[in-house]
Amino acid sequence: MxxxxxxxxxxxxxxxxxxxxxxxxxxxxxxxxxxxxxxxxxxxxxxxxSTAAEPLDELYDTLADILNEEETTHCYKNYLLPTGDCVTLSESVAIISGGTTGLITWDAALHLTEWAIETSAVFSNRTVLELGSGIGFTGIAICKTCNPKTYIFSDYHPCVLKQLTENIRLNGFALEPETTQQPPTESLGQEAKATNYQKPKLIVTELDWGSVTEKQLSDLQPDVIIAADVVYDPEIILALIGMLQKLSSSRADRKPPEVYIAFTIRNPDTYHLFHAELDKVGIRWHVIPAHSNSIFLYDMQPNVTILQLFI
Incomplete structure (x- = not known):
């Protein structure tokens, strides 16, 4: 046997x-x-x-095309969830594509999703803002397993936003009636709202950390903020912390959102810089204990840390 x-x-x-x-x-x-x-x-x-996901003709057609081509820029991947459902994504086969690294799923996103599924109460019936959503793996998985009230996907690169919107549709989420008259490529600069046939409500929005205003952030009103693999460059770290400060200033009398940042520690100096910059502006933090469940596949176990920030 x-x-x-x-x-x-x-x-x-x-x-x-x-x-x-x-x-x-x-x-x-x-x-x-x-x-x-x-x-x-x-x-x-x-x-x-017998996979729980509905067979998709376009998925099988694309897989057939991939088998018949010597080179391709995208492939379809399916990530099985503990519920028996799966997250299906169109991903780039290259680490850098279209001038961005946001068209593939990184290990920190897998790690953050495993933690989210294990601690689903953090997201249940709450408004979640994801920073640097990429092509949508973490958000789609959370929407399928953690029952958020509203999930706001955000990113900045046009290619990433386009692929993100397509992947949301691919996983059974439909655009709301008021946005179906615009093709997705024309709505990327605005908020493109989508919703599950039941819930949660999904929103895709362009978010430039350097130029976003306190008013824009205040309008989002998140209860929880998450991000995966957005701490890998000093300039990006400064932009991220600047935006978190704006979020703190824009909350008025509302309870501050819970903030969770997951990242692979590739360069210890960058990791320590993030800590130092958080300390400099008075944002407290602590390391979330490692979760016990292992759901997704890794080439090797990544050195991923999840920090909770207090803004």
């Missing part, structure tokens, strides 16, 4: 479009050698066909 979870490990890697060398081939070979009549392959195929 196959070892427990072998079929599921194949399923997760296949749906996430992982490289073939990451599949557990030695374990499969050993299983087939010891049990030639094993039903493992049938089980693997069955798991693929």
């Amino acid at each position: 196959a070892g427990p979870g072998l079929a599921s490990r194949f399923q997760h890697r296949f749906l996430a479009a992982r490289q073939l060398r990451s599949f557990p081939w030695p374990e499969l070979e050993q299983n087939l050698r010891t049990s030639p009549d094993s039903s493992l392959l049938v089980d693997i195929l069955h798991k693929h066909e």
Whole structure:
């Protein structure tokens, strides 16, 4: 018999479009050698066909195109959630594409999402603002598992906003009637509102940290603010902290939002700079304890930290 979870490990890697060398081939070979009549392959195929996500003709067509092309710029990836649902994303195959790194899903986003699913009460029936949403993985996963009241996706790069909007649609969210008359590429500079067929309400908005006003931030009225992998450059750190200060100033008499920032520590100096700049402006912080659940696939376990900030 196959070892427990072998079929599921194949399923997760296949749906996430992982490289073939990451599949557990030695374990499969050993299983087939010891049990030639094993039903493992049938089980693997069955798991693929029984995925909770609705089959999408455009997804299969695109996958077929990818198989027939020597080079492609995008692929579809599926990330299975504990609920049995999945997040389907069109992602760039290159780390940098269109002059931005925002067209792929980074490990810090996976890590933040695992923590969010484990602590879903933080998001339940609340308004969540995500900074630097990228192509939408964390937000879509939270909307499918944590029951927020409103989820505000935000980013700045036009290519990222376009891909983000497409991925929201791909995951079963429909535009509200008042915005369906504009094609998505024309609505990116404004707030493009989308909603699940039940809830939550989803909003996509362009947000430039350097020029956003206190009035714009006040209008968003978030209860929770999250971000993943937005702390990797000194200039970006200063812009982020400047915007958090504006958020603090714009809340009037409202309770300050809870702020959670997840990032991979690639350069310790950058990490310490972020701490120093937070201390300089009086924003307190503490490290969130590591979560226990591991849901998504990593090439190697990343050095990811989640900070809670008090603005």
